Amino acid sequence: xxxxxxxxxxxxLKNTLFEAPMAPVEEPEVEPDIETPEVEPEEKPAxxxxxxxxxxxxxxPDVKPRPQAKGPISPDVxxxxxxxxx
Amino acid sequence: MPERANMKLKEALDLPFGGQYFHPSKxxxxxxxxxxxxxxxxxxxxxxxxxxxxxxxxxxxxxxKRTCDRLAKxxxxxxxxxxxxxxxxxxxxSIILSNFFNIIESExxxxxxxxxxxxxxxxxxxxxxxxxxxxxDGLLTIDARxxxxxxxxxxxxxxxxxKPGKLTTAEKDTQNLSKEYTAEDIEVRAKRSFAKxxxxxxxxxKFYLFHLVEDKLNEIDPNLVKMYGVLCAGTxxxxxxxxxxxxxxxxxxxxxxxSAEVENENTIKARGANFPILVHEIVKGIYNWLSYDIASQExxxxxxxxxxxxxxxxxxxxxxxxxxxxxxxDQVLIPFIIKDLLRHPAEVIKTVNAGGSKxxxxxxxxxxxxxxxxxxxxxSSNPEEEL
Numbered sequence: 399x400x401x402x403x404x405x406x407x408x409x410x411l412k413n414t415l416f417e418a419p420m421a422p423v424e425e426p427e428v429e430p431d432i433e434t435p436e437v438e439p440e441e442k443p444a445x446x447x448x449x450x451x452x453x454x455x456x457x458x459p460d461v462k463p464r465p466q467a468k469g470p471i472s473p474d475v476x477x478x479x480x481x482x483x484x
Numbered sequence: 485m486p487e488r489a490n491m492k493l494k495e496a497l498d499l500p501f502g503g504q505y506f507h508p509s510k511x512x513x514x515x516x517x518x519x520x521x522x523x524x525x526x527x528x529x530x531x532x533x534x535x536x537x538x539x540x541x542x543x544x545x546x547x548x549k550r551t552c553d554r555l556a557k558x559x560x561x562x563x564x565x566x567x568x569x570x571x572x573x574x575x576x577x578s579i580i581l582s583n584f585f586n587i588i589e590s591e592x593x594x595x596x597x598x599x600x601x602x603x604x605x606x607x608x609x610x611x612x613x614x615x616x617x618x619x620x621d622g623l624l625t626i627d628a629r630x631x632x633x634x635x636x637x638x639x640x641x642x643x644x645x646x647k648p649g650k651l652t653t654a655e656k657d658t659q660n661l662s663k664e665y666t667a668e669d670i671e672v673r674a675k676r677s678f679a680k681x682x683x684x685x686x687x688x689x690k691f692y693l694f695h696l697v698e699d700k701l702n703e704i705d706p707n708l709v710k711m712y713g714v715l716c717a718g719t720x721x722x723x724x725x726x727x728x729x730x731x732x733x734x735x736x737x738x739x740x741x742x743s744a745e746v747e748n749e750n751t752i753k754a755r756g757a758n759f760p761i762l763v764h765e766i767v768k769g770i771y772n773w774l775s776y777d778i779a780s781q782e783x784x785x786x787x788x789x790x791x792x793x794x795x796x797x798x799x800x801x802x803x804x805x806x807x808x809x810x811x812x813x814d815q816v817l818i819p820f821i822i823k824d825l826l827r828h829p830a831e832v833i834k835t836v837n838a839g840g841s842k843x844x845x846x847x848x849x850x851x852x853x854x855x856x857x858x859x860x861x862x863x864s865s866n867p868e869e870e871l
Contacts, residue, residue: 476738
C-alpha cells in the first residue's frame, strides 16, 4: 500500500516538477535582411616612423650648457680687432 | 705610485727652471685649492696623498713642461736659452701679441677658406670620424667662424655670486638647495669637470693640427705656420703666467679670443680669432656636446668661466694619459668611449685617471662596448659596413 503511494507521489512529482511542459518559447522576430555595403578591409595605420637616434646624440635636449671661452691673450685684444673692423 | 706620492709630498709642483713663467698666485691655487674645487678634484682624480692634491700637481707640472718645450721649439731656441733670453713671461708677451696681430693681417682675405679648412681638418681625424658622418647625414651642424667670440650666455663666478637679486623663484629654490651639495651633485660636478678637462686638454693638443695643412697655409703666407706655433704655445703659457684673478664681464668681453657653445642638441657654434683658435674651439664644442647631457640645467648653469682655469692648466696631460689607454686602431671609438665612461660612476673615471692595469681593463671593456654601439648604428643604416 505504501509502495503504491510512494510510486504515485513519485510519478506526481516527476510530472509536475521535472517533466512539466515548458511554456512555449516565442520565436524571436527576425529582422529582414538589410543589404550592407561591402567594406574594404581597413588598412592598419602605418606605424609612425621613429627617427633613429645616433648613440652620440645628446639624451637631454631640454638642457643647454653655457659657452666656454678661449683667452685671454691681452686685456685689450678685442679693442684692437674692433678698431681694425671699423 | 706610493713612491711618487711621497716625492710629491716633499716638492709639490715639479717645474723646469723653478717654474719661471708660472705665476706665484697660480702655484698657490694649484697647491691649495679652494674647497669647492677640491671637492671636484677629489671626485675624479686618484689620490696621491697630500690631501688628494698631489695628483693634480703632478699632471699640472707635466702640462706646464710640455708648454715650455713647445714654446722653445717654435721660438727656435733650447729650453735653457728660452729661460735665459726671456727671464719672465712679460718678456715673452710682446712676441706672442705681435704674432697674434700679424696672423690677423695674413688671414684677413682668406677667412672663409680657413673656416672651411678648420672644420675639415678636425673632422678628417679618425677620432672624429663618427662626428663627420653625423655632419654628412645632417644630424649635426658645426657653425664655425673666424669672428668675435660670443659669450653672452657664459657666466663668471663673480656674476653668479651677484645674481641672487635677479633670480627667478625656481632659480632661488635651486640655489637654496645647492648650498650644501648632495652626493649626486658632487658626483655630476666631478664627471662634468673631468669631461671639460679632457675637452680643454684635447683642444690644446689640437692647436697644432695646423701642421697637417701646412701646404695650404704656406700658399696664404709662408710665415703662418711658425706664427701659429708661437701663438698657440704662448697663449697656453699665459694660463700659467697670468695672475689668478676673479674674472669680470668687462675682462671677458675684451680679452677673450674664442668661444664654443652647444646651441642646441644638433648645433655646435665655434668662434675663433684665427685658424688655430677656431680649430681649438671646434674641438671644445664637440667634446662639450658629447658630455653636457649628464647634468641638469641647474648644474650646468653654475659652470663658470673661472672654473676653466684649472681645467686648462691640467687638461693636456689628462687627455694624453686617456689617449694612451686606447689603441691607435680604436681611435674612431673615442667619442663613444667618452660618452659611455661618463655614464659610469665617478669612481670608474678615477680608476682610468690612475692608469696601470686596472685602467687598461676598464678601457678594454669600454672599447668593446663602444665598438658594439658603433657597429649597431652602422648596421642599422648599412648592414655591410662593420668595424
